[in-house]
Amino acid sequence: MSAVDVVPRLRPGVKRSYDEVRRCHVVLFPEGVLVLNETAAAVVGLCDGRNSVRDIAARLAAEFDGVRVADVVELVGRLAERRVVELRG
Amino acid sequence: MAEPPFGLLAELTHRCPLSCGYCSNPVELVRREAELGTARWCEVFDQARALGVLQVHLSGGEPLARGDLPELVEHAAGLGCYVNLVTSGLGLTARRLADLAARGVDHVQLSVQDARPGEADLIAGARAFDHKLAAAGLVRELGLPLTVNAVLHRLNLDRVDGIIALAERMGAQRLELANTQYYGWALRNRAALLPRPDQLARAAEVVAAARERLAGRMELVHVVADYHEAHPKPCMHGWGARQLTVAPDGDVLPCPAAGVIPDLGVENVRDRPLADIWHHSRAFNAFRGFDWMREPCRGCPRKELDFGGCRCQAFQLTGDAANTDPVCSLSPHRAEVDRVLALEPEPAAPVRRGFGR
Ligand SMILES: C[S@@+](CC[C@H](N)C(=O)[O-])C[C@H]1O[C@@H](n2cnc3c(N)ncnc32)[C@H](O)[C@@H]1O
Ligand code: SF4
Ligand code: SF4
Numbered sequence: 001m002s003a004v005d006v007v008p009r010l011r012p013g014v015k016r017s018y019d020e021v022r023r024c025h026v027v028l029f030p031e032g033v034l035v036l037n038e039t040a041a042a043v044v045g046l047c048d049g050r051n052s053v054r055d056i057a058a059r060l061a062a063e064f065d066g067v068r069v070a071d072v073v074e075l076v077g078r079l080a081e082r083r084v085v086e087l088r089g
Numbered sequence: 090m091a092e093p094p095f096g097l098l099a100e101l102t103h104r105c106p107l108s109c110g111y112c113s114n115p116v117e118l119v120r121r122e123a124e125l126g127t128a129r130w131c132e133v134f135d136q137a138r139a140l141g142v143l144q145v146h147l148s149g150g151e152p153l154a155r156g157d158l159p160e161l162v163e164h165a166a167g168l169g170c171y172v173n174l175v176t177s178g179l180g181l182t183a184r185r186l187a188d189l190a191a192r193g194v195d196h197v198q199l200s201v202q203d204a205r206p207g208e209a210d211l212i213a214g215a216r217a218f219d220h221k222l223a224a225a226g227l228v229r230e231l232g233l234p235l236t237v238n239a240v241l242h243r244l245n246l247d248r249v250d251g252i253i254a255l256a257e258r259m260g261a262q263r264l265e266l267a268n269t270q271y272y273g274w275a276l277r278n279r280a281a282l283l284p285r286p287d288q289l290a291r292a293a294e295v296v297a298a299a300r301e302r303l304a305g306r307m308e309l310v311h312v313v314a315d316y317h318e319a320h321p322k323p324c325m326h327g328w329g330a331r332q333l334t335v336a337p338d339g340d341v342l343p344c345p346a347a348g349v350i351p352d353l354g355v356e357n358v359r360d361r362p363l364a365d366i367w368h369h370s371r372a373f374n375a376f377r378g379f380d381w382m383r384e385p386c387r388g389c390p391r392k393e394l395d396f397g398g399c400r401c402q403a404f405q406l407t408g409d410a411a412n413t414d415p416v417c418s419l420s421p422h423r424a425e426v427d428r429v430l431a432l433e434p435e436p437a438a439p440v441r442r443g444f445g446r
Contacts, residue, residue: 012262013196013234017169021093021141028171030196030236030263033095033143083308 003073004057008085009049016044027084034082039064043075047085090368091377093141096332097170098345101130101161103150103337106179108214109202110439111240111282112274114150115348118443119337127157129358131164133335136363138168142333148175150337153185159192166193173198175238178224179217186227197228198236199259203244204251212244214441225259237261241292241314242269242282243434249292253299257307264307266296268314272346272401274442280435289314316426320391321398321414328376328400333367341366343373346401350410376400381411385419 010016014029025041027034036044042063046056057072079085103118125133134145145165152158153176166172174189175198199221203209206218228235237256241249249266256264268289269275269282284292293311300309315322325332325344334342339358342348348355354371367373375381379392386397397403398414406415407422415422 012232015171015195017143019141019143019169021139026143028143028195030173030198030234033171 003077004054004069005052005089006076007049007052007088008047008056008076008080009088010044010047011083011086014084016041029084031083034084039067039071040075040079043072044079044084047076047079049088091329091373094137094331094333094367095142096144096146097134097137097142098146098148098332098334099130099133099161100334100336100345101147101149101152101155101158104154105149105151105177105442106154106215107151107177107217108441108443109212109240110214110274110278110441111212111242111269112442113270113272113346114442115273115346116277116443117348118150123338125335125337125339125358127160129339130157130161133339133358133363134161134165134168134170136358137333138170140364140367143170144173145170146173146175151177151179153177153180159188162189162194163192166195171195176200176224177213177217178221179215181220181224181227183227183230186224186231190231190233194233196234196236198238198265199224199228199261200238200240201252201255201259202239204248204255208245208248211438222259225261229260234263235259235261236263236265238265238267240267240269241284243284243288244282244439246284246288246292250295250299253295253303253309257303261307263310265310265312266292267310267312270312270315271405272349274440276405278439279429280432281437281439283316283430283434284314285434286317289317315398315402315416316430318416319418321395321402321416323395324399324402324414325396327378327396329367329373330377330396333363333373341370341372343376344401347372349401350404353410376410383411383413385417385421386413389419 017026019026025036053072053076057069060067080087172194173196174194178199201221202212209218210216239252271279296311329343334345340355356366356370386392400410403412403414404410406425413420415426
């Protein structure tokens with residue numbers, strides 16, 4: 001199966017939030033905190049266990065300029081490495 | 090100015106129904122009469138959130154020993170903080186946990202002492218094992234994520250496979266296998282706790298195999314025994330960099346052990362706002378960044394990775410907190426660590442951590 005068909009989902013215990021102090025989106029999880037830029041925040045928001053990476057890239061392309069599928073693949077990979085999302089086929 | 094902290098370790102109390110000889114709590118425990126009250130803790134959480142804290146670890150001692158724990162959880166969660174309950178599991182009932190979860194506990198970290206009831210209860214100093222199994226069941230029933238934490242030492246290291254199996258049985262998402270860090274009561278009991286190199290080597294093999302077997306099911310975090318390593322741990326990711334600790338009496342510390350360093354200039358939440366303490370106190374600036382470093386750290390490329398190791402360990406083993414962490418092979422004080430490692434193992438049982446209840 002190809003990386004764009006993977007369906008990411010937030011792991012149990014992971015929460016999305018907005019930090020009024022730093023003025024940015026964050027994800028909170030048992031091991032720590034991840035500060036997100038705008039694109040990353042949008043990606044995390046779409047990791048709902050239904051959208052595939054391909055779907056997420058398409059949704060983002062409608063919202064932001066210059067979104068490349070490869071960038072979304074890489075970002076989702078990093079989120080999985082930090083144990084923020086889990087990946088399903 | 091320093092970056093704001095992400096995490097607050099709130100040591101709500103030093104009281105505890107257990108008396109683990111490996112406990113990292115300070116030998117001088119804070120008495121109940123000196124603990125901060127409910128309103129004061131809520132203020133600490135307000136100030137911490139305003140400063141940038143997003144993660145609150147409610148720990149101790151045993152946080153469940155505080156009757157106002159539900160209010161404290163609700164307050165911290167209400168501020169938008171991620172609330173982690175760090176507990177021995179004693180005192181956790183279905184009703185209490187359901188209430189805590191409803192008020193906003195996001196994650197539970199449960200400690201276990203050993204793989205089998207007899208040995209575990211001997212270390213804990215109380216009949217604790219069965220309570221922990223029950224507590225894990227309650228956490229799972231509520232659907233809360235569970236981390237199991239086991240502190241490893243000479244007396245349980247040979248059963249690390251059993252401890253892994255126990256965490257699986259408990260339904261943990263994550264297992265922290267933390268070799269004992271020698272602070273507080275653990276430092277006092279070091280001679281009874283220090284593992285043998287052959288034990289560490291075998292445990293490392295068991296952990297590596299288990300990690301492969303459990304991939305995708307349970308995450309295994311292995312905290313190594315730093316005395317046996319060539320380089321120190323990146324203690325706290327740097328002094329005053331990411332986290333702060335508030336002790337039961339309101340003392341604000343860069344790490345839970347820092348109270349041992351004399352003349353640090355530790356300040357208290359009763360006297361000064363948390364943000365001022367974080368940014369401007371002598372204690373928090375003493376070892377921030379790299380300017381305080383001496384050789385060999387000052388000119389060492391690894392300083393960005395390990396920040397020169399642990400200041401408390403440097404003080405405890407060399408008498409000066411500004412020295413390189415003596416576990417480092419480049420430290421002129423490494424011989425002290427090697428001397429300790431070469432000592433005959435202490436056959437006596439560790440002394441119990443101080444007062445309970
Ligand atoms: C000091 S305890 C307080 C909370 C609660 N009483 C408990 O034991 O879970 C906080 C965490 O530190 C761990 N711990 C205690 N002493 C330690 C040591 N010397 N080295 C490493 N971890 C330690 C415990 O297992 C627990 O996960
Ligand atoms: S004695 Fe054991 S249970 Fe109590 S605070 Fe220390 S580590 Fe936790
Ligand atoms: S000399 Fe200092 S910075 Fe270099 S490895 Fe040792 S502790 Fe780390």
